[in-house]
Amino acid sequence: MAEAGEFQIIEKFFTYQTFGAWKSQGVGDDCAIIDTGAGRIAVTCDMMALGTHFLPDADPEDVGYKALAVNLSDLAAAGAVPRAFFLSIGLPRRDDGWLADFSRGLMKLARESGCALLGGDTTRTPEVEGHHAPETISITAMGDLPAGMGLTRKGAKPGDDIWVSGTVGDAYAALKCRWGAWSVMPDLEPALFARMDRPTPRIALGQALLGAASAAADISDGLLADLGHILERSGVSAEIEWEKIPTSVALQSMTPARQHEAALAGGDDYELIFTAPPSSAERIYEAGLLSGTPVTRIGRVIERTSRAVTVRTPDGLPVLLVTEGFDHFRNEE
Numbered sequence: 533m534a535e536a537g538e539f540q541i542i543e544k545f546f547t548y549q550t551f552g553a554w555k556s557q558g559v560g561d562d563c564a565i566i567d568t569g570a571g572r573i574a575v576t577c578d579m580m581a582l583g584t585h586f587l588p589d590a591d592p593e594d595v596g597y598k599a600l601a602v603n604l605s606d607l608a609a610a611g612a613v614p615r616a617f618f619l620s621i622g623l624p625r626r627d628d629g630w631l632a633d634f635s636r637g638l639m640k641l642a643r644e645s646g647c648a649l650l651g652g653d654t655t656r657t658p659e660v661e662g663h664h665a666p667e668t669i670s671i672t673a674m675g676d677l678p679a680g681m682g683l684t685r686k687g688a689k690p691g692d693d694i695w696v697s698g699t700v701g702d703a704y705a706a707l708k709c710r711w712g713a714w715s716v717m718p719d720l721e722p723a724l725f726a727r728m729d730r731p732t733p734r735i736a737l738g739q740a741l742l743g744a745a746s747a748a749a750d751i752s753d754g755l756l757a758d759l760g761h762i763l764e765r766s767g768v769s770a771e772i773e774w775e776k777i778p779t780s781v782a783l784q785s786m787t788p789a790r791q792h793e794a795a796l797a798g799g800d801d802y803e804l805i806f807t808a809p810p811s812s813a814e815r816i817y818e819a820g821l822l823s824g825t826p827v828t829r830i831g832r833v834i835e836r837t838s839r840a841v842t843v844r845t846p847d848g849l850p851v852l853l854v855t856e857g858f859d860h861f862r863n864e865e
C-alpha cells in the first residue's frame with residue numbers, strides 16, 4: 533500500500549537494500565533486528581523536538597525521561613532487553629539549569645531500565661534569521677534478543693486475537709487539555725498529564741511476549757495507525773470492538789467522540805499492540821501478570837479485505853474520526 537506523508541518519504545528516499553555483513557529485516561518495524569554473528573541485537577532511533585514533541589513550558593526532567601522512554605518502547609515492541617543508548621542533542625544555547633534537569637530525567641529511566649549511555653553528539657542548533665532552531669534530541673537505543681527471537685510487525689494471521697497493553701488515549705487528551713481545547717475534572721488532570729509527560733515503556737511485557745505473540749508494535753501514532761502497520765506488513769485486516777478498548781477514568785469522562793478520537797487516533801501512548809493465536813491467550817494473560825502490565829483483548833485478525841480495520845460499536849453505529857493518527861508530513865507532497 534502506498535502511504536501518505538511521513539511513511540512515503542521513508543519509502544521513497546530512505547529504503548535501501550542492505551549491503552555489508554549486517555542485515556536486518558528491512559525498514560518498517562519498530563526496531564532493526566540484526567544478527568551480528570556473536571548474537572542478535574535490536575536497534576531503534578527516535579527523535580524529539582520542541583514544538584513537535586514537547587511544549588515550550590515542558591519540564592526538562594520530563595523531556596529527558598520521555599526522550600529515552602519512546603526509544604525503550606520500540607525495544608519493548610521487539611521484545612528486546614535494553615542495554616545501551618547514544619544521545620545526540622542540538623541546543624540553541626547553553627542553559628545548565630535546563631541540562632541538569634533534562635539529564636536527571638534521562639538518567640533516572642536509564643538506571644531503572646539498565647540501559648547505559650555510551651556515547652552521542654552535542655551541537656548548537658543552526659541560526660536562521662537571527663533565531664536558533666529549538667532543542668532537538670535524538671536517541672539511538674540498543675537491546676539484545678535470544679538467538680532467532682524477536683517480535684516484528686509481520687506475522688499476524690487470520691484468526692489471531694488482537695491485544696493492547698494499559699490504556700490508550702490519555703496522552704492525546706492531555707495535550708488537548710493543555711491547549712485548552714478539551715477539559716477534565718481538576719482531580720483527574722495530574723494522572724492524565726503524567727501519561728503525556730512520562731510514558732511507561734512496556735519493556736517487561738515485550739520480553740514476556742517473545743514466542744507467544746505473532747506480531748507487535750508500540751502505539752506512537754495512534755492505535756488504528758499502528759495496528760494498520762501490523763496489518764499491512766502481515767497482509768491481513770482486522771475487526772476491533774470499541775467497548776473492549778481499555779481507557780482511563782479520565783478519558784471515560786469525556787464525550788464519546790473525544791474518546792474515539794483520542795483512543796483510536798491520538799497517539800503518544802507507548803502501549804504495545806500485538807496479535808497472538810487464541811491458543812496463546814493463557815500465555816498472554818500470564819505475560820501480563822508476570823510483567824505487572826494490564827493486557828486486554830480488543831478484536832481479531834481476519835483475511836485481508838478492502839478495509840484495513842473495522843471498528844464495531846455496541847449500537848452498530850460507525851465510529852467517525854476527525855483524524856487518522858499522527859503523521860509528521862500528512863498532505864504535504
Ligand SMILES: Nc1ncnc2c1ncn2[C@@H]1O[C@H](COP(=O)(O)OP(=O)(O)O)[C@@H](O)[C@H]1O
Binds near residue numbers: 547
Ligand atoms: N530517515 C530514515 N531513514 C531510514 N529509515 C527510517 C527513517 N525514518 C524512519 N525509518 C524507519 O521507518 C520505519 C517507520 O518509522 P517510525 O514510524 O518512526 O517507526 P516507530 O514508530 O517505531 O518509531 C522504522 O523501521 C524506521 O526505522
Ligand SMILES: Cc1ncc(C[n+]2csc(CCOP(=O)(O)OP(=O)(O)O)c2C)c(N)n1
Binds near residue numbers: 578584602707753860
Ligand atoms: C507539542 C506537542 N505537539 C504534539 C504532540 C503529539 N505528538 C507528537 S509526536 C506524536 C506521535 C509520535 O511521534 P513520532 O515522532 O512519529 O514517533 P515514532 O512513531 O517515530 O515513534 C504525537 C501524538 C506532543 N506530544 N507535543
Ligand SMILES: [Mg+2]
Binds near residue numbers: 577579
Ligand atoms: Mg520513529
